[in-house]
Amino acid sequence: MTEMTSQTIVVKIGTSSLTQGTSSKIAIATIASLIETLTELRSLGHRVVLVSSGAVGVGCARLNLAERPRKMALKQAVAAVGQGRLMRIYDDLFSNLAQPIAQILLTRRELMDRNCYVNASNTFQELLDLGVIPIVNENDTIAVDELKFGDNDTLSALVASLIKANWLFLLTDVDRLYSADPRTVPDAKPIELVSNQDFKQLQVEAGGSVSGWGTGGMATKLAAARIATSSGITTVITQGKKPQNILKILQGEALGTRFEPQPQTDNARKRWIAYGLLPMGKLYLDEGAAHAVITQGKSLLPAGILKVEGEFIATDAVQICDRQGQEIARGLVNYSNLEVDQIKGQHSEKISSILGYNGVDTIVHRNNLVIED
Structure with missing residues (x-):
């Protein structure tokens, strides 16, 4: 593998990639591949953050629930069951590769308060300096509707902006962005590169989650890409079942859809105003x-x-x-x-x-x- 300059990389994986088909059962092979990839990135000198969905899905599997709960209190209770179990899976697999991890649970409230925003940034930097991979999720157990991120795509973009990342990888259930949903429109056109100017005119049919277990869809990924690229972060939408593609993309292979960043501003306060606040x-x-x-x-x-x-x-x-x-x-x-x-x-x-x-x-x-x- 060719030598790469050290980068700060945020990887977001969604529930549709972490689970098997339309069920809530964990896709262990995908998680194992993801963990091997992130650990290899760390061994190459990169600073890595994982934003992981899946707490509600894992909780549903543990409680034998047939569908994702809609009632807020029940969803929060299920998330409380699932979050610990999800972190145990991550910790067991990362430990096999001697890679330390940390859990960070955020709500929008933390990022809306300037002092909390700065403290969160400092905590991330210390963890990354220690060689730790922080694993981030929304604190579903206590978040209220009006202060929720809405989806982990948005959360990942805000975290990437917070830590001044170089790359944001959004792992999803399709290999790249298309002009329409390729599962229902056979002649949908693949989109490999989106420039700053192209983004403003971008017209795609961006539907919601297909599996039924996730909260996002392509529309939320486009919104996340807009936040991240505005903060100077190169953003890539790519296949969640093949996390090893991250390494190939960093080496220059044209996999997934790449969104070019805008010139980055070093004004952290203005990034907070633009993206941290509601x-x-x-x-x-x-x-x-x-x-x-x-x-x-x-x-x-x-x-x-x-x-x-x-x-x-x-x-x-x-x-x-x-x-x-x-x-x-x-x-x-x-x-x-x-x-x-x-x-x-x-x-x-x-x-x-x-x-x-x-x-x-x-x-x-x-x-x-x-x-x-």
């Missing part, structure tokens, strides 16, 4: 304000705001949209939705007289604002 509302801008924000790097002032949506308080994240509702930026607001609604369309010098106290001139300062790519 926007709590929307601000609609007139043409002048939108132009100033996008092309001139200006802060957002109250004069250019046409409409306010949602309920938020100062320091919450909001989507900043043009008149038509297209998101153009995201940022941290200095006022609540009620206050912004009072001062929208007004010049900054009138803020104090309208609100009755001396506030800052900006609704969103440019240092807390991230432009949509």
Whole structure:
């Protein structure tokens, strides 16, 4: 094998790849191959993180449940049963290869708090420096609907951004991205490479999970690829049953679908604003304000705001949209939705007289604002 420069690599494997067909039984051969591949990556000097689904599926198998539970409380209980069993499988197999691992369970709440976000980043870096492979999953047992990642594709992209990864591999039940589902459309066209410009025009039929045991589909993988590539991370969708292909792809073989990264920013705070936070509302801008924000790097002032949506308080994240509702930026607001609604369309010098106290001139300062790519 040719020598490769050390890279930071995040690998996400979904429930459809970890289980056998439409059942919830663990695909031991796939897991064993995955573990051999990740351990070989470590032996080559790469820093590796595994984002693994499967806790609910393994819990269902352990409890002899015929289908994935829909009720939140039951799903969380089943995840609690499955998570420990899943980690035991990983620990037993990794131990056979003398590869230490760690378990990290996250909820969106941890990434929304700036201090927790920084602490999580530091923990990952220490583990990677120790040669450990962190195994990450959403903490399904305590996550609430409004703060869930929604799927582990999104979680893997956020983790990749958090640790400034070079690569994100999304292992799934098809060999690459197609123009339509190849299982139902025989003439669907394979897509090998997606450039930055191609991504903006990309049109594919992206359905949901086929196995019935997973929560994601191709649509969630495209959303994850968009997050990761925006953070400067090369992203690959490839066959989950053949994890050894990761090594071949790193050596340059054209397997799977590769998404080219955008130039990476080193501003960790802005990556947190863009991807770590859930926007709590929307601000609609007139043409002048939108132009100033996008092309001139200006802060957002109250004069250019046409409409306010949602309920938020100062320091919450909001989507900043043009008149038509297209998101153009995201940022941290200095006022609540009620206050912004009072001062929208007004010049900054009138803020104090309208609100009755001396506030800052900006609704969103440019240092807390991230432009949509």
